[in-house]
Amino acid sequence: MDNLLTTAEKIRSMEIRGAGRIAVAASAALRDYARTLGSLNIEEFSIKIEEAAKTLVDTRPTAVSLPNAVMLTKKHTSLNVGEAIDEIIGNSDTFIKNATEALGKIGRIGAERIRDGDVILTHCNSHAALSIIKTAFDQGKKISVIATESRPRRQGFITIRELSDHGIPTTLIVDSAVRLTMKEVDLVVVGADSISVNGALINKIGTSQLALAAQEARKNVIVAAETYKFSPRTLLGEMVEIEDRSPDEVIDPQLLKEMPNVKVKNPGFDVTPAEYIDLIITEVGAFPPAMAFAIIRDYLGIGLDHH
Numbered sequence: 001m002d003n004l005l006t007t008a009e010k011i012r013s014m015e016i017r018g019a020g021r022i023a024v025a026a027s028a029a030l031r032d033y034a035r036t037l038g039s040l041n042i043e044e045f046s047i048k049i050e051e052a053a054k055t056l057v058d059t060r061p062t063a064v065s066l067p068n069a070v071m072l073t074k075k076h077t078s079l080n081v082g083e084a085i086d087e088i089i090g091n092s093d094t095f096i097k098n099a100t101e102a103l104g105k106i107g108r109i110g111a112e113r114i115r116d117g118d119v120i121l122t123h124c125n126s127h128a129a130l131s132i133i134k135t136a137f138d139q140g141k142k143i144s145v146i147a148t149e150s151r152p153r154r155q156g157f158i159t160i161r162e163l164s165d166h167g168i169p170t171t172l173i174v175d176s177a178v179r180l181t182m183k184e185v186d187l188v189v190v191g192a193d194s195i196s197v198n199g200a201l202i203n204k205i206g207t208s209q210l211a212l213a214a215q216e217a218r219k220n221v222i223v224a225a226e227t228y229k230f231s232p233r234t235l236l237g238e239m240v241e242i243e244d245r246s247p248d249e250v251i252d253p254q255l256l257k258e259m260p261n262v263k264v265k266n267p268g269f270d271v272t273p274a275e276y277i278d279l280i281i282t283e284v285g286a287f288p289p290a291m292a293f294a295i296i297r298d299y300l301g302i303g304l305d306h307h
């Protein structure tokens with residue numbers, strides 16, 4: 001359990017971050033925990049697995065990749081504990097293999113949409129979005145990237161380091177420079193924390209202002225999202241919860257204490273309506289946001305049985 005709690009804490013503190021990475025880390029943690037439960041009977045085993053699953057899922061509320069990964073990993077049907085453990089190990093190995101391969105497939109499919117000479121605007125740090133950009137570059141397309149800083153955690157710095165290491169010409173801007181800069185942009189490419197059944201994108205705070213400015217300037221917005229980032233529970237009417245993070249990420253707590261009439265709000269994500277999104281690139285193809293229901297139905301099950 002100690003290792004699982006350590007992983008949970010790393011996800012909560014964002015030492016492990018990115019919707020895909022937290023999903024893979026949670027699946028691996030649950031698999032390794034299951035391995036330690038061989039001496040229990042099946043009832044005790046299932047209770048322990050459910051507790052552990054809840055601990056992992058409760059760390060961050062917005063990215064549906066996390067509950068999807070845990071749901072796909074914990075499934076077991078055998079009444080024999082040894083076999084149930086093997087099922088969970090198999091589930092996790094499959095999930096992690098698929099998640100890893102998905103990034104390559106998204107890169108190849110998404111790169112088709114990038115033309116020689118394109119200037120691409122991206123936000124935050126998305127491994128899926130960067131897979132598209134790097135693949136296009138590796139195909140010999142002379143592209144450049146404009147990356148937002150992505151306050152308050154400044155994941156844009158991870159992005160510019162990664163792009164620079166890959167040899168891709170990159171410009172860093174502050175988040176509020178998005179609209180002014182849009183005239184230089186050909187295409188917006190972002191990742192996803194969740195996609196709801198109506199095709200809305202939930203992604204790092206500020207994504208919706210990129211999409212709004214892109215819409216105004218008639219520039220395409222492409223979302224890079226593995227199928228496990230679609231949210232089955234939105235089919236049941238559930239809303240995706242927007243994570244409220246600590247004010248300490250935005251302002252020095254000491255400074256805030258000196259201003260008793262000021263409070264700080266720090267929402268981690270926002271919602272981009274489907275109308276602002278041209279295409280969602282998944283590992284099974286490029287879809288318009290209106291196809292979100294079909295993805296949920298075909299790749300995640302329709303959700304009712306997970307409630």
Ligand code: RI2
Pocket residue numbers: 017018019020021123124125126127128129155190191192193203204205268
């Ligand atoms: P990949 C991140 O969230 C960003 O919002 C990013 O767009 C999204 O996850 C998807 O990232 P955070 O963990 O899975 O930085 O594509 O809050 O890497």
